[in-house]
Amino acid sequence: MRYSQLFGKTSKTAPADADSVNAQLLTKGGFIAKQMAGVYNYLPLGLRVLTKIQNIIREEMNAIGGNEILMPALTLEESYKETGRDVVLADILFKSEGRDGSKMVLNPTCEEVITPLVKKFVFSHRDLPLAVYQIQNKFRNEPRAKSGLLRGREFNMKDLYSFHKDENDLNEYYEKAKQAYFNIYNRVGLGDITVLTYASGGAFSKYSHEFQTLTDIGEDTIYLCEKCKVAVNKEIIDEQKACPSCGNKKLIEQKAVEVGNIFKLRTKFSDAFSFYYADENGKQKIVEMGTYGIGPSRLMGALVEVFHDDKGIIWPEAVAPYQYHLLTIGKEAEAAKAGEKLYADLLKKDTEVLYDDRDASPGAKLADADLLGIPTRLVISKKTLEKNSVEVKKRNEKEAKLVALSVIASEAKQSQT
């Protein structure tokens, strides 16, 4: 992609109301643009990152047997009355109304849609277990949308729902889903600093689990057990005074940001919608359910909070909008020509490359490369051309090296998408 033709350029200043590192850097870099509090536009660079995160999540959900579907945003309010969540969630529901007077809700999650939907197709123990997910926008009428992509009023979410014949089967699948979540954090580069955190399971299950990434922005206080590398949230520590996994009482207070949660719903929603199946003996039994959420847009914000320096973003390769950021320095026609040639060679190799072809100062181009945070920067100048070379520098390293122009394209990474 030629930077000159890319919609959404960098700006030197972040908007005054950008209250977090991710909002500042993503806005300055031209990844996102705020529509209103908690609602963002994704510009081409931002949409590329979001899509890569979604695809990693999609692959991991498919790997644990998830069937991808797409549910709507609009749902009749009466479905929420059946579960009582019209009251429980009243504060955060966006509502609307049809011309026929029908009352509607913009789904904040989709238990009220998926449970009756799956009930239409599941009748027997032979239809279970079943796992269904979607990647779609959700709506929450937050009183104070804040922290950029971390807490939105309209945000992207992957929600998986699993359906089981009994608690044992739910428990088994729950462990698989837990592992899939760790795979996701590992793949996007957050594995080392993301911990499983015990949280309240509500009335139906002893615990639910959050995945918390340790960062400076940390919105949540968690208590880390260094013995077994899990954490507990405030509610659990106040009640139990110890790690639920090993009993250790010396837990370390940390601030973290939640990047996912999984929850055994048990029969909360199958009860509400009378969702039964026929077991091996033809007896009607209630369906057990689990729910598993992760927000690709929130994860994008968390990644920027973790991976940045004072110059800009430092994207991990797996989610970077492009793998290479090519630019030329100097007014010499020779450099521009070599830049064009290398760009063409990289495209031929099916490489993800952003080519800064603007007539801008070296300082501006280099500063933008640091701000955008693409993993590998390639610089061509009169100096590098004297050695028939290109300067190669990783965004997360200090040192640059010279690589011969004749080999750079052949060594370049092919696009994975």
Next chain:
Amino acid sequence: MRYSQLFGKTSKTAPADADSVNAQLLTKGGFIAKQMAGVYNYLPLGLRVLTKIQNIIREEMNAIGGNEILMPALTLEESYKETGRDVVLADILFKSEGRDGSKMVLNPTCEEVITPLVKKFVFSHRDLPLAVYQIQNKFRNEPRAKSGLLRGREFNMKDLYSFHKDENDLNEYYEKAKQAYFNIYNRVGLGDITVLTYASGGAFSKYSHEFQTLTDIGEDTIYLCEKCKVAVNKEIIDEQKACPSCGNKKLIEQKAVEVGNIFKLRTKFSDAFSFYYADENGKQKIVEMGTYGIGPSRLMGALVEVFHDDKGIIWPEAVAPYQYHLLTIGKEAEAAKAGEKLYADLLKKDTEVLYDDRDASPGAKLADADLLGIPTRLVISKKTLEKNSVEVKKRNEKEAKLVALSVIASEAKQSQT
């Protein structure tokens, strides 16, 4: 994919309120499930079709320089007051409200979002022309949502917006977009029966254009000029009494379904948002705009209206959920074993295959294959195995042929996705 593990099975009866062929067949086939009037869930098979249509559209938009972005559904109502569309569109706007009392609209199209957004980044003639698009759900508070996926209250839409320094540049791009639209209809198999139709251009342009597909369901009356293969809508024919392209006065009345529209907005929205650019001499000039819409979900409905028979859907290859529908007939272990082996071989070849591995009657399996409409059916039975063969039948042909088991996998089409 094993049919036994696919979420969303066929049903023998369509819901009583399915008022169109597409709603009936897509529901019976387990492609979609109605949430409420004009609002649908996409089950795995339906989502695969929708995604294929979206990807074809995406490729054609990228080919004419479209930058893909993603705008939100929620927008402040005040943006609509600036253009007067809070009044013009009042009947079809879904509205909501934030907890802070802010009035919001669920976007029915995105001119009120894209114009101020692009204005943030475009200042000079050097930043033009620019084309930006998204593929995203839109909301219209239709009084009578009907005809399945053809007229929804929440529906999927690709909306492209183009920005130009003058009318000539807009006109040139408009012709390119027109061709891109024809490419899309050709690729999904509707090219031969989709005609460019002159419609009113409103106050700012003589004509806009619709793309109308000639089908039995035809919601719109159009007048076809057989000389130059374009059509005009009722408004234009009443005013002009002749084909605007060749002057021919003998036009043939037809019923058709609209599958896209393109429109020269000229300066309607740039005026409303004071969107100017500096020309070569530094003089401020108003930006010219075009808008180009196509609904992937509506197109999916139109495809079913066109491509079906009394047994079910007949998907064109380009949008089919899978390319091959494999099934075995008979209780012999031999047939099941050969089915499993062929399924494994096809997967190894990266082929899109749906394998009906259920223990169901031959009649049920064959009827489901016809209903689902996957282009190529592969049947293994005792009879075909006696000739070491598989029966190959195209959904849109009457005759089947025998193909040797040893060559079928090697001749199979690889997945394009």
